[in-house]
Amino acid sequence: MISLANVDISEIKDAPGSLDLSGQIDPEEKQAALLLSDARLLVKKPIAFRIKLEGMGYGIIELSGWLQTEISLQCCRCLEWFDYPLERNFMVDYHSHPSHPSAISEHVVGGKDDEHPGAVEITEDDICVNNYTGNTLNILEECCAQLVLSLPMVIHCRKECKGLCLQCGQNLNVKECSCVPMEKEGKLSAMGLQLRKIEHG
Numbered sequence: 001m002i003s004l005a006n007v008d009i010s011e012i013k014d015a016p017g018s019l020d021l022s023g024q025i026d027p028e029e030k031q032a033a034l035l036l037s038d039a040r041l042l043v044k045k046p047i048a049f050r051i052k053l054e055g056m057g058y059g060i061i062e063l064s065g066w067l068q069t070e071i072s073l074q075c076c077r078c079l080e081w082f083d084y085p086l087e088r089n090f091m092v093d094y095h096s097h098p099s100h101p102s103a104i105s106e107h108v109v110g111g112k113d114d115e116h117p118g119a120v121e122i123t124e125d126d127i128c129v130n131n132y133t134g135n136t137l138n139i140l141e142e143c144c145a146q147l148v149l150s151l152p153m154v155i156h157c158r159k160e161c162k163g164l165c166l167q168c169g170q171n172l173n174v175k176e177c178s179c180v181p182m183e184k185e186g187k188l189s190a191m192g193l194q195l196r197k198i199e200h201g
């Protein structure tokens with residue numbers, strides 16, 4: 001298994017050339033496990049990856065990557081854990097530090113990835129820049145960060161999750177309870193209060 005934590009880029013650092021890496025990241029492997037637990041990610045399956053590194057000269061390396069795995073998430077409505085499939089396409093530029101001032105060039109980003117239909121289109125806003133020193137890149141770190149970025153904003157086990165009853169705690173996806181919804185009571189008493197205000201001026 002290739003270690004993404006220590007990728008030798010000496011051959012493409014200053015000269016044009018490219019490196020293709022693909023395989024799986026074992027989420028139990030020491031370095032990966034540490035990064036994933038720091039990011040609070042419960043990864044269920046090996047993380048499949050395809051990474052292309054392209055030397056652009058002046059110590060600039062352009063990375064385009066694809067990741068796919070499955071993680072465990074907790075629904076914020078019903079608190080149940082569920083499996084969430086994750087896929088991400090991303091681009092990162094690596095600049096050797098200190099980077100050549102004239103080396104920062106505009107990158108034109110291509111459109112849809114024809115090889116993978118349904119792949120997410122990458123816009124220029126998605127490209128970030130990392131600095132590096134020496135002849136190796138820690139791509140593992142970037143991969144974990146990218147998994148975090150691909151998490152949904154709101155975590156629901158399903159769109160129509162009914163959540164828990166606020167009074168008895170029953171998971172309403174499993175069965176209904178007999179509590180009177182508090183929300184309705186609240187609305188009624190608020191209405192009553194307004195009526196009284198109107199009556200008494």
Ligand SMILES: [Zn+2]
Pocket residue numbers: 075076077078079080156157158161162163
């Ligand atoms: Zn839920």
Ligand SMILES: [Zn+2]
Pocket residue numbers: 165166167168169170177178179
């Ligand atoms: Zn209830």
